Amino acid sequence: MSIDNAKQLFTTVTDDGKLVLSVEPYDVPEPADHEVVVQMEAVPINPSDLGLLTAPADMNTVRSEEVDGHPALVADIDPSMMRIFAGRKGKKLAAGNEGAGKVVAAGASDAAQALLGKTVTIVGGEMYRTHRVMPAMMCVPLPEGAPAKEGASLFVNPMTAQGFVNTMRAEGHEALVHTAAASNLGQMLAKLCLKENIPLVAIVRSDAQKKILTDIGLPEGHVLDSSKDDFMPKLVDALAETGATLGFDAIGGGKMANYILTAMEQAAAKRGAEFSVYGSTVNKQVYIYGRLDTGDTILGAGYGLYWGVGGWLLTPHLEEVGMERMMEMRMFTVAERNGIFHSDYSSEISLMDMIDPDIAKAYEKKATGEKVLVNPSL
């Protein structure tokens, strides 16, 4: 359809070992009967977006270049990383998991027409563009008058926080452990657990992060700083008190999962579990859902055979819970958009800002809990 100045961002790993983020014209397709065209006004840059945006690149080498006639950000890729990203070579990929904007055109169906003029929150990739064509049934309208910004981040982190709780209940645990717990996701999880009376042991790495979570209302003794000398005994105490036997770890590499499992086993002993050569019979599980540390995960032999470590990812989780529960979760995120699932943004940038070398270096290295918001309509 004819929309002036529509633009989209692409991320490409080139054959000669460079990462290119380019902003190019977008020929917005005519929506089908069941579709709408959303003019994007608020798209967050989540840690999970950085995998596509900047993960392959050595960000010390970023510079502005024109590539195939389009303005672009270019950075070198370390040759050792090229093997990992070989599957992306030569493919122009769109990025941006979620966002919000206003429906400016709609197909002929009633469902599509009903959304005209409404501000909607959406998910599905390809959000770093001025316009996104979406099936009407995948758009969740915000209440009348709510700005797009309130709907920008209502999927990835809010659904993940609720997913952790779903998994906890489905697998028979009664309390949670979370690492990198002062993150945007971590703050949402803390508020959700407080509301639902789920004991949460939150692991952070500084006094400032600890304060974020105690300010939210987590008990002092359940927010533990892993950089402190008495971390392990305090972790054992908190696990014994809460009975948490399920952890979600954003770090991945190193020994954090091992510390949690070790402490869970010692906490089980404190709670009266019996001795066996195979460890206590208390089932202990840690899911790795992020890789802040991409090094090896090191697991010791100190907790018998009743344990598991594995990857956890939102998409297969939502397939597992099914459409009905998923819609229930989405409705809850909209209702709690200014409460449990509120996000703060440290700055608001345009699509062109995303390929500015200095701005890109900054959004790639945000502090814990901070996010940048992109307004593609700027």
Place this chain on the structure above:
Amino acid sequence: MSIDNAKQLFTTVTDDGKLVLSVEPYDVPEPADHEVVVQMEAVPINPSDLGLLTAPADMNTVRSEEVDGHPALVADIDPSMMRIFAGRKGKKLAAGNEGAGKVVAAGASDAAQALLGKTVTIVGGEMYRTHRVMPAMMCVPLPEGAPAKEGASLFVNPMTAQGFVNTMRAEGHEALVHTAAASNLGQMLAKLCLKENIPLVAIVRSDAQKKILTDIGLPEGHVLDSSKDDFMPKLVDALAETGATLGFDAIGGGKMANYILTAMEQAAAKRGAEFSVYGSTVNKQVYIYGRLDTGDTILGAGYGLYWGVGGWLLTPHLEEVGMERMMEMRMFTVAERNGIFHSDYSSEISLMDMIDPDIAKAYEKKATGEKVLVNPSL
């Protein structure tokens, strides 16, 4: 009841840091109505028995001593190990998971009386003794005329091999990987998989071990020697060919689980899985069921988030499958006692031999696939 010369073996971690294996008189209790007295004639020493028997001790220090008036084997425990075995301090524990023998006395119930004179296979610990009192309903009789030796090892390894297949089916996998695959258990698993047409990728550590499994009938290309330079590419090929996405690992420490998951991910790519920043969506699982290497388990970051590693243990597995399936599995072990679940024994020893320093050193260090049989009635 009055039985002359009844004896039992105890394993004790003493307060002053020694391991004591003692043979002491056993006052055999009168069987209750529902119980029988089994005169034990064949009790294997499985790797899983060594955890109680010898794991705490420095076996270079074994010597004969008299302890509290009983003949005993004594060995020092390295102080660093005492923390792990602190829960055992001062407790006289019986050992021996499984075995077989003849029913020499029975309680008044019909079920118990029906077993009088029969040779039965049993499980339940405390088998290294001349007589074991058991509930009649837990005894499975061997066919008329079958010697006790044929029923000695019909639980731990046969049920574990069947358990691996249960787990494979329950979790939606279609082929298996097994490490330390030439072990007594490994040979049973190989025969079981051949019978049930389940593709099995078997990982061994020598040409001799490889020959054991190809002689059983595993295809040459599915038996891989991890000590060879081309192990990884061959493992990827075998996994791509079989589609195995579930591994059972007896080693635990080191990088074997990591190699298997890495190769599974590469095999998934070969089989056409799509690229994603979170790895392929093929679910990859490795269960650790033994700890031949008690060092750290090292997991890399090269297979995305669709993976799991965890402990696997027979007891909770059997609780999960339920009594009916478990009895079905036991009947199958008896039927296949000279086929799929046949065990060879490299020697037959007495209860007193178990506390002989030279013999103890020998049974603690059996070669792969070899087992010693104890005949407490000798």
